[in-house]
Amino acid sequence: MVLGPDSIKKVTTLAEAISNIELAVLSCGAHGDGPDGKVILEVVTEALDTIDIDKAGQYTDLLGSMLGESGLLLLEELLLNAQYEYVSEFSQKLRAEGEAKGQALGEARGEARGEARMLLLVLAGRGIVVDPKSEARIRACPDTDQLERWGARALDITHIEELFAE
Template sequence: MPTLEHNALVEMFREHPELAPHWLATLFHVEVPPHASVEVVESSLDQLIPVEFRADLVLELRNANGALVLAIVIEVQRDMDPDKKFSWPTYVTVVRAKKRCGTVVLVIAPDAGVAVWAAENIDLGLGRGNVEPLVLGPAVVPEITDPAEAEKEAELAVLSAVAHGNGPNGLTVVQAALVALGRLDQEHAMVYFQVIWSGLREPMRRALEALVMERQIEDEERFPFVRELTDRVKLACIREGELKGMREGKLEGKRDALLRLLARAGIALSESERARVQACTDMATLDRWIDNVLGATTAIEVLS
């Protein structure tokens, strides 16, 4: 089932179809045919491709006279799926046959491993024909660390944060993307933030949380998603405090139980031995000392 992150990336191209030919030209250095318009036309494939073959999106590029000059099949791929090596050639041949124009597959693959897999040449048989998808992955998507550059191309900044957010410059890349989100409406900013957040691994999430809590990003009106992240951090701190309090309570209970058992056994503790008991924060050690009281006659035997 498609995830929110998958759907959000598809919607990025649905709402801004001009991104596809723009990135083909600027990132892949492909010579895109001159065109006057780019339109989403995936619904026209309903009668062309069997139900098991459904592309995420299909775009049509038309020239000033309305003639089709190129079709782009958009596929968002977050995992390796062997079936795609059979469906992608189907998309190309069916769309090309119907529309009588050149057709390419553009795969959006934020994960480096998935991107390498997706970019493999697909041999159609006996080396007599092939389909080679264009893959927008970490090797192609630039690391955007300049907030001003990110604001110019917010969607590319989002892809940059997803592709490079866990890398050496990850925090800087994510910060630039968050600045770019500040110029979008609240709904899109929140969705894109969730896409970025979902792609971050635990160390980078903690770093981003620390950044927010240090108030380096302060304008919650401009950055509505920061409020959500701040609340998330506060809740985590509360839970951590509750767990710490529960653990401390259990430790204190075991220390008290040990001291009562020692008193009942008539075993006296020196000041240093009592301090050692009070300073112990290891549950297993306290349990062992409690067990040692039975049959012991000295504190040394208990605290061994």
């Protein structure tokens, strides 16, 4: 048996999506990139707010793998431009996870920038001439472990090229 858009019903009402969430998810996968994609995505995202948070997360992951580019863009647009304040446990968990990931990423970037600045100060203090290309490489490095290795090496070098020697 082959499943495709012609053999999967379009679920376009919230009541139907809630009563058969699996069909609603399949409907999204089959029709979410088509002309009815926005309606189908709207009802499935609302229906997911009514089920167990872990199961909703699994279905959301599945949607991400089933939708094409236009469906994913529609889904992103719906979630970003929603006037509705999502209050379900599922939505709150996703929001909290997103905020935590964003905060961790921001902290890691800030830490890397701080280490890069310190490395440049150490090099300047030791009288090592840092050309613009090397400065850009140091400032662009997001890897704090690498910056720390360079920092340790900066104590013993006499030319900037030695800093990057592996």
